[in-house]
Amino acid sequence: xxxxxxxxxxxxxxxxxxxxxxxxxxxxxxxxxxxxxxxxxxxxxxxxxxxxxxxxxxxxxxxxxxxxxxxxxxxxxxxxxxxxxxxxxxxxxxxxxxxxxx
Amino acid sequence: xxxxxxxxxxxxxxxxxxxxxxxxxxxxxxxxxxxxxxxxxxxxxxxxxxxxxxxxxxxxxxxxxxxxxxxxxxxxxxxxxxxxxxxxxxxxxxxxxxxxxxxxxxxxxxxxxxxxxxxxxxxxxxxxxxxxxxxxxxxxxxxxxxxxxxxxxxxxxxxxxxxxxxxxxxxxxxxxxxxxxxxxxxxxxxxxxxxxxxxxxxxxxxxxxxxxxxxxxxxxxxxxxxxxxxxxxxxxxxxxxxxxxxxxxxxxxxxxxxxxxxxxxxxxxxxxxxxxxxxxxxxxxxxxxxxxxxxxxxxxxxxxxxxxxxxxxxxxxxxxxxxxxxxxxxxxxxxxxxxxxxxxxxxxxxxxxxxxxxxxxxxxxxxxxxxxxxxxxxxxxxxxxxxxxxxxxxxxxxxxxxxxxxxxxxxxxxxxxxxxxxxxxxxxxxxxxxxxxxxxxxxxxxxxxxxxxxxxxxxxxxxxxxxxxxxxxxxxxxxxxxxxxxxxxxxxxxxxxxxxxxxxxxxxxxxxxxxxxxxxxxxxxxxxxxxxxxxxxxxxxxxxxxxxxxxxxxxxxxxxxxxxxxxxxxxxxxxxxxxxxxxxxxxxxxxxxxxxxxxxxxxxxxxxxxxxxxxxxxxxxxxxxxxxxxxxxxxxxxxxxxxxxxxxxxxxxxxxxxxxxxxxxxxxxxxxxxxxxxxxxxxxxxxxxxxxxxxxxxxxxxxxxxxxxxxxxxxxxxxxxxxxxxxxxxxxxxxxxxxxxxx
Numbered sequence: 001x002x003x004x005x006x007x008x009x010x011x012x013x014x015x016x017x018x019x020x021x022x023x024x025x026x027x028x029x030x031x032x033x034x035x036x037x038x039x040x041x042x043x044x045x046x047x048x049x050x051x052x053x054x055x056x057x058x059x060x061x062x063x064x065x066x067x068x069x070x071x072x073x074x075x076x077x078x079x080x081x082x083x084x085x086x087x088x089x090x091x092x093x094x095x096x097x098x099x100x101x102x
Numbered sequence: 103x104x105x106x107x108x109x110x111x112x113x114x115x116x117x118x119x120x121x122x123x124x125x126x127x128x129x130x131x132x133x134x135x136x137x138x139x140x141x142x143x144x145x146x147x148x149x150x151x152x153x154x155x156x157x158x159x160x161x162x163x164x165x166x167x168x169x170x171x172x173x174x175x176x177x178x179x180x181x182x183x184x185x186x187x188x189x190x191x192x193x194x195x196x197x198x199x200x201x202x203x204x205x206x207x208x209x210x211x212x213x214x215x216x217x218x219x220x221x222x223x224x225x226x227x228x229x230x231x232x233x234x235x236x237x238x239x240x241x242x243x244x245x246x247x248x249x250x251x252x253x254x255x256x257x258x259x260x261x262x263x264x265x266x267x268x269x270x271x272x273x274x275x276x277x278x279x280x281x282x283x284x285x286x287x288x289x290x291x292x293x294x295x296x297x298x299x300x301x302x303x304x305x306x307x308x309x310x311x312x313x314x315x316x317x318x319x320x321x322x323x324x325x326x327x328x329x330x331x332x333x334x335x336x337x338x339x340x341x342x343x344x345x346x347x348x349x350x351x352x353x354x355x356x357x358x359x360x361x362x363x364x365x366x367x368x369x370x371x372x373x374x375x376x377x378x379x380x381x382x383x384x385x386x387x388x389x390x391x392x393x394x395x396x397x398x399x400x401x402x403x404x405x406x407x408x409x410x411x412x413x414x415x416x417x418x419x420x421x422x423x424x425x426x427x428x429x430x431x432x433x434x435x436x437x438x439x440x441x442x443x444x445x446x447x448x449x450x451x452x453x454x455x456x457x458x459x460x461x462x463x464x465x466x467x468x469x470x471x472x473x474x475x476x477x478x479x480x481x482x483x484x485x486x487x488x489x490x491x492x493x494x495x496x497x498x499x500x501x502x503x504x505x506x507x508x509x510x511x512x513x514x515x516x517x518x519x520x521x522x523x524x525x526x527x528x529x530x531x532x533x534x535x536x537x538x539x540x541x542x543x544x545x546x547x548x549x550x551x552x553x554x555x556x557x558x559x560x561x562x563x564x565x566x567x568x569x570x571x572x573x574x575x576x577x578x579x580x581x582x583x584x585x586x587x588x589x590x591x592x593x594x595x596x597x598x599x600x601x602x603x604x605x606x607x608x609x610x611x612x613x614x615x616x617x618x619x620x621x622x623x624x625x626x627x628x629x630x631x632x633x634x635x636x637x638x639x640x641x642x643x644x645x646x647x648x649x650x651x652x653x654x655x656x657x658x659x660x661x662x663x664x665x666x667x668x669x670x671x672x673x674x675x676x677x678x679x680x681x682x683x684x685x686x687x688x689x690x691x692x693x694x695x696x697x698x699x700x701x702x703x704x705x706x707x708x709x710x711x712x713x714x715x716x717x718x719x720x721x722x723x724x725x726x727x728x729x730x731x732x733x734x735x736x737x738x739x740x741x742x743x744x745x746x747x748x749x750x751x752x753x754x755x756x757x758x759x760x761x762x763x764x765x766x767x768x769x770x771x772x773x774x775x776x777x778x779x780x781x782x783x784x785x786x787x788x789x790x791x792x793x794x795x796x797x798x799x800x801x802x803x804x805x806x807x808x809x810x811x812x813x814x815x816x817x818x819x820x821x822x823x824x825x826x827x828x829x830x831x832x833x834x835x836x837x838x839x840x841x842x843x844x845x
Binding site for chain 2: 021024025026033094095097098099
């Protein structure tokens with residue numbers, strides 16, 4: 001097996017990001033969508049750390065910690081909103097959440 | 103000469119109007135409105151203040167030499183815009199002084215009268231606010247030193263006229279009469295405005311664009327004859343509206359719907375004469391080319407005759423007086439039309455007294471009879487209400503032209519000036535005189551009819567009203583008495599020269615203003631006189647109008663007149679020469695050697711006129727006695743028909759059947775206008791402008807815009823789904839596009 005290069009990290013991050021994007025756009029369940037967002041964020045994290053390894057400094061890793069913290073906050077707020085929506089509508093199906101339209 | 107108090111004259115009544123108006127608004131919650139004594143006497147005091155200021159100006163004018171008689175004040179610059187530099191300025195010259203004196207003087211009396219007449223009216227405060235506002239506008243009209251300030255006053259009096267005709271607006275007929283007056287006046291004002299524009303543009307292109315009277319007159323030589331004719335006719339269109347001449351007189355009889363003091367002040371004494379004032383003010387314009395004056399004279403004479411015949415058949419006491427006013431206004435314009443502006447203003451002056459008196463008297467009668475206006479239900483009132491009755495008799499004698507009442511002198515002066523005028527068609531003055539003469543007889547007849555049916559003979563008052571007849575309070579009778587004295591006396595201010603009471607002081611006073619216009623009229627005396635005279639007079643006209651030294655010329659002319667001995671000489675010479683045609687020519691030529699060129703022209707014109715007058719003294723006596731005789735005849739016939747043999751008029755009316763109906767229906771002019779103007783206009787507006795242009799075109803265009811916007815957005819609305827993921831997809835697409843473009 002050859003050496004793992006930055007190119008491999010970039011390809012993996014891109015694939016993860018694309019999967020996350022498709023999940024955000026395509027899935028109906030709000031929880032799945034949140035998870036897909038996590039996936040996108042982590043793809044970005046991977047990219048940042050790969051960059052850090054490539055250039056030999058800590059900037060990318062530092063940024064990745066920020067992203068992890070923000071992701072935690074986002075998950076907390078997002079799930080709280082979902083709980084509230086579920087209480088109101090007995091559903092977290094995104095197809096049924098079109099109040100903006102009506 | 104500049105003075106600093108002229109602005110107070112219009113502002114005092116304005117102040118009164120504002121205070122009265124505010125008082126009414128502040129007491130709107132009260133049933134009674136503001137205290138009546140306060141409203142009434144405040145309004146009166148303001149107008150009286152204007153009167154005393156005018157009097158002060160008049161005395162100051164008298165103290166000046168004839169050439170300098172013009173007090174001016176430029177209050178502030180109003181519209182400085184490019185070539186137009188308009189200022190609010192005032193001009194008190196002999197003409198505006200005379201006008202203002204009787205406007206404010208008679209105005210004050212009518213304010214006092216209104217305190218009594220309107221005493222029980224709920225709109226007392228409002229009435230005085232309007233009346234004061236009217237005084238302000240009328241004073242602006244007369245005192246303005248340019249056409250625009252005059253126009254502001256002109257519109258202001260129109261507005262107040264509308265407000266006051268429709269004063270009792272709860273009755274629809276009154277409100278409609280107000281609207282009619284306003285709309286008919288708008289038609290005239292349109293012509294007036296066009297006339298102003300024509301004058302301004304012409305002066306702007308050829309000289310200095312201005313609308314100031316004195317500056318315009320100074321540039322009169324720059325105005326070509328064609329423009330003068332056009333502008334003169336357009337201005338006269340304005341005058342026909344405001345001063346109720348054919349074809350725009352129809353609003354005035356309807357204007358009697360207003361309270362009687364309004365009829366007296368606005369629709370008899372002051373506002374309706376402003377057309378005459380405007381023509382007199384612009385006399386130099388009509389001197390450039392006399393064609394418009396011929397139109398004025400013919401229309402005026404026909405109006406006078408027509409209105410007099412209608413007056414003969416009406417039964418409403420105020421309607422008779424209204425047609426009489428139209429007829430008298432015809433006399434005034436007739437005088438303007440023959441270039442006798444002095445005589446016109448003299449008649450305006452005397453008419454203000456006796457017509458205000460007659461209207462106020464009729465108001466007193468109506469007051470006494472509890473709103474009865476039909477003269478068939480009056481009669482024998484002179485015993486019940488003697489003060490009203492006898493003052494009314496004074497007004498009656500004045501308008502009939504009985505010596506020595508005021509109307510005699512002014513009407514006779516107009517008839518004589520018409521007879522002796524010279525126009526393009528030599529037969530025209532004699533025809534106009536005949537019409538005027540016949541009208542004088544009719545005037546005597548219809549006024550006698552009115553007086554006999556109202557005050558003399560047997561009482562035909564309805565019994566339940568007969569018990570309540572009472573003389574009016576002193577606030578009403580005192581103005582009547584003062585005006586009656588005026589109707590008796592003011593004629594002596596303008597006694598014609600041939601009576602031997604000295605020169606006509608009234609016309610001498612006004613001469614500086616009318617020098618240009620009257621010089622032109624003298625020039626028109628051409629056919630009688632020798633050629634030399636004609637040429638010289640024409641020079642006089644062009645000189646006075648052209649170089650703008652009207653006052654200088656007038657000054658010289660004044661010197662001639664005051665030089666008594668020389669003057670006498672000329673008159674004698676002229677009479678000696680019997681048929682003074684050649685003599686006049688020689689006189690003028692001889693005179694020209696003694697004076698410098700600028701002066702001799704005017705001198706010649708004046709002497710030509712004087713010699714002419716001397717020449718025709720016999721004729722003047724004959725005409726005067728004839729019109730006096732005719733007036734007496736008219737009165738005698740009136741007394742016979744309406745006092746001695748009251749059954750006769752009906753038989754006469756019956757024998758004229760159709761003609762009588764036609765006159766009684768006021769020649770059906772209203773119906774004619776209705777058929778040829780109003781109904782087509784309404785029809786076109788409704789069927790064409792509304793149902794086609796408005797509904798089918800304008801509305802369609804507007805709807806089309808809406809439909810287009812709706813259709814256009816129909817496709818886009820599907821973008822807005824409300825689904826979060828759809829928005830996220832669009833965001834992603836956007837990012838993709840940006841990234842694609844960036845790399």
